[in-house]
Amino acid sequence: MEKTIAAISTPNGQGGMGVIRISGEGALETADKIFRSVSGKKVSEMKGYTASFGQITDSGEVIDDAVVLVFRAPHSYTGEDVAEISCHGGMYITKRVLRAVLNNGASPAHAGEFTKRAFLNGKMGLTEAESVMDIISAGGKQSARAALSSLKGRLHDRIDNVREVLLSLAAHLSAWADYPEDEIPEIDNEELMTGLTKCKNELNELLKTYDAGKVMREGVDTVIAGRPNVGKSTLMNLLSGCERSIVTNIPGTTRDIIEETVMLGDVPLRLSDTAGIHSTDDPVESIGVQRAKDRLLSAGLIFAVFDASMPLSEDDLELLELLKNAPAVAVINKSDLESKTDIDFIRSKVSHSVLISAKTGEGADALAAEVGEIVGTSGLDASQGILATERQYSDAASALRSVEEAIDALNMGITYDAVTVVIEDAINSLLELTGERVTEAVVDKVFSHFCVGK
């Protein structure tokens, strides 16, 4: 029998409500030992999906008023009997209620143990379980949508579709190899190739979703570069929605690298507003200039800011040269003033550019659209299920490698048994991805990334 586990499921801090979750065969009996309902009904006598109001007590001491919600196996998150105690939020009360629960027969839940039980009890696949953590940590609409669609099984379905095709090819190949004298239609090489190519394309599409999904979850290091006074600080303030850096019209005022995370469209940007890139004799300033260049070269995204109201300077030209092949948007700022710069020249050097006014906010949407293009989030349909973890990516990548091997083997005229073996490797990788055939060590690793209480 699995032991009964309990944990606080709400965040560790002050809040309107706190929830203590108990799961396992003894969950309802444990709740009975500490809960006195106003109606007099015992928790273990309550039906699933019902609630009861009363008091939590421990060794005769009344701790709090609470509502107990009952879920009966298998109709609960974990698939086991579950009691959820909703009490007042706050670190003392929730911990005190948890202690009462632990004093009365439950053990503390490990990180992710509720969801791990849900997986082991067949309530969800491994990709669905992984998406639970992504939902909790989602910082934007797209990443939340992607995680929710995976929880609903969209990713699992996509993988199953590929697996189905591979299974039917493998089954046909083995039947033909094992019973050559029977009436099994001969393998049509072209059909085999069509099936494998379809799987290859779909796996490639899936793998592409990983980078975009990662950007949406983790954000991208973004440097705002440009010579002094083009409006870098103003742009940063526009994006962060508050006065963050010092804006003055004296060139070179922003010496320090200021970091801040902002959401631009669906993409979290870790912005740093750097000293301008320009020649200077001032030793302090030149350190800032060098740091700006270093950061520029390592950034995931660059906003190279130019002043539309002035002709391009030497510093601007130097910056444009640095941007070659970099993930950069030329932000041609001060569009509210009369244009005096050579926009066509900038566009000939940088493939993504926008005309904006950091002062009025005009053009900010276009900037978000360009960023989506560069980091790959714009073409992503988050509702289709995306690869969200390194584990998922690596399993999908090894399935793709096997499919490609099968295609090569076919092209080279290698025997069908050899082709069958690599197709089976691909199937195994996909079974591991969805958790149908996975080692305990992998499962433990997946849930070790979870928080306690989930």
Ligand code: GDP
């Ligand atoms: P930085 O040195 O690149 O950080 O530039 P700042 O953000 O400090 O801006 C320099 C000057 O340009 C300030 O006086 C800003 O008010 C002004 N400025 C910045 N953006 C715009 C804009 O879009 N339009 C206009 N008209 N002025 C701007």
